[in-house]
Amino acid sequence: MIQIAVMGHGVVGSGVTNILLNHNDEIAKKVQEEIYIKKVLDLRDFPDSPIADRFTKSFEDIINDDDIKIVVEVMGGINPAYDFVKRCLQNGKSVVTSNKELVASKGAELLKIAEDNNLNFLFEASVGGGIPIIRPLNQCLSANVIDEIDGILNGTTNFILTKMIRESMSFEDALALAQKLGYAERNPAADVEGHDACRKICILASLIFGKHVYPDAVHTEGITKITLKDVEYAQAWGGVVKLIGSVKLNKDKQEIIVAPMFIKNDCQLANVDDVFNAILVKGDATGEVVFYGKGAGKLPTASAVVADVMDCVNHIEQRRNIYWEDSDNRDVLPFEETKYAMYVLVNTENKADTLEKAEKLFGKCDVISKNDADEKELAFVTPVMKFADFDKAYKELSDGTSQTVTAIRIADI
Ligand code: HSE
16 A cells, blocks of 8 residues: 655645545556555645545644655645655655646756655646646657647636637636636636746746756746737637747747737647647657647646656656756747747727838738728738847837737747
């Protein structure tokens, strides 16, 4: 029998205990061991739980119990998760986590402690919820040079954008629904401002480049400024707006960004709706590989956590080879240097004059026409250009007769 502890009994944690209790026999057959939940750490009381007697409010009950060999961390956030996880690894306990904030900010350090102690630190659930992506990148695709990953990495924002696109639902109503369904973070700003997707693309980038990419090096924009009008212009252009996390190898630099982008309807990510995530990986031997599934929610995420626990049980004496070095972010290309075509929306008294001025500033632009557009609106797509050059020209476009409203990148996927 392998004894484990679960730290956190929220959405994911309760899913983990559900799966472990409900699938106990099947899991035991697969790993040739019974997995016994000895302790569950949470500050709240759960008197109706079938294992209510195993709940504790004290981390010391876990760290001081030498029989507990694997600890699941599903509390989320950095404090106290970082301290608890570090102490578990320093005290001979393997750790499984779904905590992307922890992995994105402390991954290199925790992987090193795990390696030094011949333990596992596994985090499949930290990216893509129930979608297998960490293990495929680390194992199945490891013979490839992977030079690009593009993904819809946040279920909440994809759910919100889908509701806006398909049902013209307001941003606020769609967010409230996502929260009710348990998709959103405790502080949904992490979702809608793009930080959650940023943490996930950092984890994937760190894994494929073998060096830690920290979130503060990544230009991150969320979806709070996306309007139903942008959604309609994307449709008129032949696509949809999606929050994209992207990492590319550009010579010896990493080009990495999280931002809402227009993607064409024939792109493999365009029809990824609701809480679903999809991750497009470009390998030099495989070509494109797409991973698709539920990126958030209780049981999909818990499924990935429990599979990691099972992997730990199977490798209790021999750690899984997953590792990246620490870094100082010097390999990340400044986002001003990245190149995209841009959708621009302008309110203007004179469309012809504004378009002429825009083409002097940006080069040849493609106008987007939309039925029932306001007669003062001018929408167009610029050529591909360096962001620094775009930004300078964009600021010069507004004048006494025209006012820029918004600009959104056109994805090059
Ligand atoms: N809030 C996250 C999302 C949960 O919506 O994708 C899964 O990481």
